[in-house]
Amino acid sequence: MTFPKCFGDLQKVFPMGEDGLRSSPDECLACQCKTDCLRYALAGTDGTAVHEEQVDKVYNSGNMGFLERWSKRKTLHRAKSKRKNK
Template structure:
């Protein structure tokens, strides 16, 4: 757990920095982030941000592409995600 007397780094909670898309199309955490004392709080903040909804959309799309989810379930989940995105605005 980070020392609360220190301020979080500038990259804190920025999804494209702390959890970028890898070459294989999956998101990975960089080694520099894994060594950071703020990593857990940072990744949690990034996943709960408005940009973090991208993660959920990617999971839904991967499940649909792999055949683990049907069209209507995908449509329903994406619609719910759009509602969450509008609520965060």
């Protein structure tokens, strides 16, 4: 299977919208490898930033306490460091 040139590029397949939310463009939704592409993009180092954004949004909305936020961010930081060391 050959992948398109944009495969796994987080800024192309899951960009930040003007409203501050991430969403896939229409052309990505029509692609046959969209699920694998998004998984690959989110598994990379840029994907950690997306997970950090999600944690911060939940914290800012008041649905998560400080210690839970700290714990989740620490886990994400460790995973990011582990990927860099490989």
